Amino acid sequence: MQKVAEVIVDVPTMQTDLPYSYLIPQALEDKIKPGMRVIVPFGNGNRKIQGFVIEIKDNISPTETTLLKRIEAPMDLVPVLSPELLELADEMRRTTLAFKITCFQTMLPNVMKASYDKKVVVREHCPQTIIDDVFDGLSELSWELAEQQGKLPVIMKLRQEELVDVVYIVNKKNRAKTARGFKARLSQSELVEVKASLKPNAKQQHLLVDVLLMLDGNAISNSEAKELYELSAPAIKTGETKGWVEIVEREVQRDPYANHSFKQTYAATLNAEQQAAYEAITQAVQERQAQTFLLQGITGSGKTEVYLQVIAEVLNEGKTGIVLVPEISLTPQTVRRFKERFGPEVAVLHSALSVGEKYDEWRKIERGEAKVVVGARSAIFAPLDNLGVIIIDEEHESSYKQEENPRYHARDLAIWRANYHQCPVVLGSATPSLETRARAQKNVYQSLYLTQRASQASSLPTTEIIDMTEAETFGKMQTFSRHLLEKVHTRLQRKEQVVLMLNRRGYSSFVMCRDCGYVVPCPNCDISLTLHMDSHSMKCHYCGHEEEIPNTCPDCQSQKIRYYGTGTQKVEEELQQLFPEARILRMDVDTTRRKGAHERLLEQFGNHEADILLGTQMIAKGLDFPNVTLVGVLNADTALNLPDFRASERTFQLLTQVSGRAGRGDKPGEVVIQTFNPEHYAIQLAQRQDYERFFRYEMKIRHEANYPPYYFTAQIIASHPEENVVAKKMYDILLGLKEQLSDQAIVLGPTPKAIMRVNNRYFYQIVIKYKVEPNLYAYLRTILENNQAEISKGLKLSVDTDPLNFV
DNA sequence: AGCACGCCGACT
DNA sequence: GTCGGCGTGCTC
Numbered sequence A: 001m002q003k004v005a006e007v008i009v010d011v012p013t014m015q016t017d018l019p020y021s022y023l024i025p026q027a028l029e030d031k032i033k034p035g036m037r038v039i040v041p042f043g044n045g046n047r048k049i050q051g052f053v054i055e056i057k058d059n060i061s062p063t064e065t066t067l068l069k070r071i072e073a074p075m076d077l078v079p080v081l082s083p084e085l086l087e088l089a090d091e092m093r094r095t096t097l098a099f100k101i102t103c104f105q106t107m108l109p110n111v112m113k114a115s116y117d118k119k120v121v122v123r124e125h126c127p128q129t130i131i132d133d134v135f136d137g138l139s140e141l142s143w144e145l146a147e148q149q150g151k152l153p154v155i156m157k158l159r160q161e162e163l164v165d166v167v168y169i170v171n172k173k174n175r176a177k178t179a180r181g182f183k184a185r186l187s188q189s190e191l192v193e194v195k196a197s198l199k200p201n202a203k204q205q206h207l208l209v210d211v212l213l214m215l216d217g218n219a220i221s222n223s224e225a226k227e228l229y230e231l232s233a234p235a236i237k238t239g240e241t242k243g244w245v246e247i248v249e250r251e252v253q254r255d256p257y258a259n260h261s262f263k264q265t266y267a268a269t270l271n272a273e274q275q276a277a278y279e280a281i282t283q284a285v286q287e288r289q290a291q292t293f294l295l296q297g298i299t300g301s302g303k304t305e306v307y308l309q310v311i312a313e314v315l316n317e318g319k320t321g322i323v324l325v326p327e328i329s330l331t332p333q334t335v336r337r338f339k340e341r342f343g344p345e346v347a348v349l350h351s352a353l354s355v356g357e358k359y360d361e362w363r364k365i366e367r368g369e370a371k372v373v374v375g376a377r378s379a380i381f382a383p384l385d386n387l388g389v390i391i392i393d394e395e396h397e398s399s400y401k402q403e404e405n406p407r408y409h410a411r412d413l414a415i416w417r418a419n420y421h422q423c424p425v426v427l428g429s430a431t432p433s434l435e436t437r438a439r440a441q442k443n444v445y446q447s448l449y450l451t452q453r454a455s456q457a458s459s460l461p462t463t464e465i466i467d468m469t470e471a472e473t474f475g476k477m478q479t480f481s482r483h484l485l486e487k488v489h490t491r492l493q494r495k496e497q498v499v500l501m502l503n504r505r506g507y508s509s510f511v512m513c514r515d516c517g518y519v520v521p522c523p524n525c526d527i528s529l530t531l532h533m534d535s536h537s538m539k540c541h542y543c544g545h546e547e548e549i550p551n552t553c554p555d556c557q558s559q560k561i562r563y564y565g566t567g568t569q570k571v572e573e574e575l576q577q578l579f580p581e582a583r584i585l586r587m588d589v590d591t592t593r594r595k596g597a598h599e600r601l602l603e604q605f606g607n608h609e610a611d612i613l614l615g616t617q618m619i620a621k622g623l624d625f626p627n628v629t630l631v632g633v634l635n636a637d638t639a640l641n642l643p644d645f646r647a648s649e650r651t652f653q654l655l656t657q658v659s660g661r662a663g664r665g666d667k668p669g670e671v672v673i674q675t676f677n678p679e680h681y682a683i684q685l686a687q688r689q690d691y692e693r694f695f696r697y698e699m700k701i702r703h704e705a706n707y708p709p710y711y712f713t714a715q716i717i718a719s720h721p722e723e724n725v726v727a728k729k730m731y732d733i734l735l736g737l738k739e740q741l742s743d744q745a746i747v748l749g750p751t752p753k754a755i756m757r758v759n760n761r762y763f764y765q766i767v768i769k770y771k772v773e774p775n776l777y778a779y780l781r782t783i784l785e786n787n788q789a790e791i792s793k794g795l796k797l798s799v800d801t802d803p804l805n806f807v
Numbered sequence B: 001a002g003c004a005c006g007c008c009g010a011c012t
Numbered sequence C: 001g002t003c004g005g006c007g008t009g010c011t012c
Helices: A083-094 A100-107 A128-135 A143-148 A152-160 A186-195 A203-215 A222-229 A232-242 A272-286 A302-315 A334-343 A355-366 A377-381 A410-421 A434-440 A483-493 A567-578 A597-607 A647-659 A681-687 A692-702 A723-740 A776-786
Strands: A006-010 A020-022 A039-041 A045-057 A113-121 A140-142 A164-171 A176-186 A245-251 A294-295 A320-324 A346-349 A373-374 A387-392 A425-429 A448-452 A463-467 A499-503 A510-515 A530-532 A537-539 A544-549 A559-563 A582-586 A612-615 A628-633 A670-675 A712-720 A744-757 A761-772 A796-800
Touching: A006 A039, A006 A100, A006 A272, A006 A463, A006 A761, A020 A039, A020 A045, A020 A373, A045 A164, A045 A346, A100 A377, A113 A128, A113 A143, A113 A681, A128 A140, A128 A152, A128 A377, A140 A143, A140 A272, A143 A152, A143 A346, A152 A164, A164 A176, A176 A222, A176 A232, A186 A582, A203 A232, A222 A232, A222 A796, A232 A245, A245 A744, A272 A294, A272 A302, A294 A302, A294 A434, A302 A320, A302 A334, A302 A387, A320 A377, A320 A410, A320 A510, A334 A346, A334 A373, A355 A373, A373 A377, A410 A425, A425 A582, A434 A448, A434 A544, A434 A692, A463 A483, A483 A499, A483 A628, A510 A530, A510 A761, A537 A761, A567 A582, A567 A612, A582 A597, A647 A681, A647 A692, A670 A681, A681 A692, A712 A744, A712 A776, A723 A744, A723 A761, A723 A776
Parallel strands: A294 A425, A294 A448, A320 A373, A320 A387, A346 A373, A387 A425, A463 A670, A499 A612, A499 A628, A582 A612, A628 A670
Antiparallel strands: A006 A020, A006 A045, A039 A045, A113 A140, A113 A164, A176 A245, A510 A559, A530 A537, A537 A544, A712 A761, A712 A796, A744 A761
């Protein structure tokens, strides 16, 4: 019976988000497997596109099969998606409402996404005159070139006359990097004979034969032969002409950490709490329990050592493990800790890797060479079999949620995969998200606590709050309190280091006219432009618009146009004026844009090449410098006043985290928090590092206001170039929702987004708060389906079934 | 997404 | 009368 493959095609639309059936050609019958990529003809013109086989059927009636097209070619030799990941894609499609094809592409390295080309090929009976005129005498022409040269009308006509064909090409990008190499064509004994016949002064040829003998039939790359044995290229060439060697192409692995050397480290002795956590988790590993643990441990309590030893046990059992780390923490220091313990069994998936490097790491995992995967969010899709544990460090980090389709949360998928493999998940944090902590409270997750700092010498830092409404400040911008400056001063004298954090949001420089108060707005968005001194221009952070800095007020022509605000650059300048002798390192989006810049800056600071590290949120994570004895938070409030119910939670987490940066060594640490809201509970409780009180207080607030974790939320965002179009659409959607939802559900909106216009589009949102709405996801899907027509005409509609951001 | 079919405006 | 605009609908 004819075999048929069910294929998800690479056409990301609502209407094509379903499997299409294709015949499997006889020759490929036993080759095509679920999880493989294939090239299939699609649509009227039979253009060739990529597809994923999800199922093979052989019980299709013969009458049906005659209507089917056939698979053109496989794109893989073995499936790139395991049955597990195929199932996980189902789950993702169901819960995030994203297209199946988008889910597949998210699960795989970027290079596996096909790109498409088109070309025009002359047919056999095409007259030579036309070939000369249109194709410059060649047999084909790329579509792109034909378009540029304005030849499309001619080509259309030629195609109707059947003189030329339009051919579609699916480009595979995932070519493994290959290198030229060679291996012996002769047997060992023949080589010995050859060597005996060589003249004594033919040094390179002797060397070549020696190398060949040593390789014993194995291949080596030319570059490796040169590097290791100083074998020259001409010698290899000679070997080829004389028939001693065979030239081969070898797949080479790009190892992004090839230049690092790692010395083996061994398990440290665990304290009682760490030991208890270790035992609970490894017991779940051994007993194959899909238990989720919340490992709640203060900064410096040695969570990582617990992870390492759990993984060691997992490997010992012949299983594999995934460790997720926030993108920003995936520094060489973090990687080193795992590489030093587990060596080449560790693969690292990191967004800073090139697409090729990422593919190589992925291949290494797929081939079973790596047993431990350390990576950011998308490493949750690592193609590991036989998972023994999934660890998510800094569980509360928002970077685990993808803010584009598919809008998945790595934590949810981790729990799904753990269920599949019957293995535990460990969620680690000093400041767990309220959702996670609430689940632990209800014993859905099992709680494990680490309350002691692992190294006895270090103690918790002392934290002071400075009320900026009353404090004596310094400088034009009132960025620094006298108190903080004095403390910075003493550190500089003592040759200790200081970390200063600037909450970036709402803290950028802008230009304002002192006469009329005019602020230069973005022409495309409802926001003012930000001043950038490095490029001497005004930029919009939302749409990228850039323009010159005005000399006179564009509104009233006054000359009195001045710079305001405190961007990191401005603060750096002022700090430099206050401490001319201090070496300051600035770390923000501008200085870390270039690949590897982030690590380089941190390394410099670690080597004490700077005294003060001044940066945005990104400095709060994971850095561990023993010489830092003072951490200053310049503006603790800015995130606090956002209209988002998680504002307090984020502020508390951030402040607790930066505070942990002080006093990591044997010298005591101090933290100074400058704020305009000194009485706010998030700030007060962060000062005392009192997560428990914060949790209870915040839960009360969430309960009273019907927010998570007491309620689930869903968010619909629509945008359109015309405001009345979005507004009307959203009211329509609201009406439909009201009909579908039970009266327990609460619908907020539609309301314009805080920045209503971005890039000349108007944004509105609806938020749904609910407890039990079994039909909600299905109905949200129908909303997307019903608006297909408008979506193709400029409406943008996005649905998030578990949003993290409401601003 | 990309292509074909189809129904209304300005041209040889 | 036709060439071509892009609205609509379909793709195994």
